Amino acid sequence: MRAYNFQLDTSSVGLYDYTKNYYLTRLFNSLSILFPVGERFFCESIRHYRKDVPELEDEIKLFIQEEAYHSMQHKRLNDMLKADGYDIDSLEKSIKRKLKLLGNKPETNLIITVCLEIFTQYGAELLIALDRALFKDNHTCDMWRWHAREESGHGHRTIAHKVMSKVAPISNIKLAFYFIICMVILAVQVGENYIALSIDD
Numbered sequence: 001m002r003a004y005n006f007q008l009d010t011s012s013v014g015l016y017d018y019t020k021n022y023y024l025t026r027l028f029n030s031l032s033i034l035f036p037v038g039e040r041f042f043c044e045s046i047r048h049y050r051k052d053v054p055e056l057e058d059e060i061k062l063f064i065q066e067e068a069y070h071s072m073q074h075k076r077l078n079d080m081l082k083a084d085g086y087d088i089d090s091l092e093k094s095i096k097r098k099l100k101l102l103g104n105k106p107e108t109n110l111i112i113t114v115c116l117e118i119f120t121q122y123g124a125e126l127l128i129a130l131d132r133a134l135f136k137d138n139h140t141c142d143m144w145r146w147h148a149r150e151e152s153g154h155g156h157r158t159i160a161h162k163v164m165s166k167v168a169p170i171s172n173i174k175l176a177f178y179f180i181i182c183m184v185i186l187a188v189q190v191g192e193n194y195i196a197l198s199i200d201d
Contacts, residue, residue: 015077020134034095034189045106046159098189
C-alpha cells in the first residue's frame with residue numbers, strides 16, 4: 001500500500017470526454033459512482049474487527065486512510081455529475097441495497113470486501129496495462145492512473161485477506177462462490193449506473 005497525495009482539480013475536468021471514447025468515459029463515470037459507498041463499506045468492514053487483530057493496527061490504519069482519500073476524489077467527480085442533473089443519490093442508495101442483499105453480517109461484509117478488493121486489484125492492473133489505449137493526457141485520467149497505482153499489487157487485497165483469515169476464515173470454494181456472486185451484483189450495478197448516465201441520449 002502507498003500513500004500518494006492527489007487531489008482532483010474539478011475546474012479542469014471534461015466530464016464526458018476525458019478518455020479516448022465517449023462511451024468509455026461514461027463507463028468510467030459509472031464505475032466512479034461505486035467508489036464512495038463501496039470504499040466506505042470496505043473501511044467499516046475492516047474497522048469492525050480492528051480490536052481483534054491489534055498486530056495489524058498499522059496496516060488497517062493505512063488501509064482506511066487510503067480508501068477514505070480515494071473516496072473523496074471520486075466524490076468530487078460524482079458531485080459534478082450530480083450538479084449536471086444526474087440522480088447520483090438514488091444510484092448510491094441502490095448500491096447500498098445490493099450490498100445488504102449480499103449479506104449484512106460483519107463476517108459476510110468482510111468476505112465481500114475481500115472479493116471486491118481482489119477484483120479491484122486486477123482491474124487496476126488491467127487499467128495500468130491498457131493506459132495508452134484508454135486514457136488521454138488530462139487531470140481526470142491522472143486520477144484514474146493514481147487510483148490504479150494505489151490499488152495494484154497486493155496491498156488492500158492482502159490486508160483484507162489477513163483480517164478475514166484471522167477472524168472469519170473460510171474455504172477457497174466458499175470464497176470463490178462469494179466472488180462469483182459479487183461479480184454478478186457488481187455487473188448489474190454498473191449497468192444500472194451506465195443506463196442512468198445515458199438518459200440524455
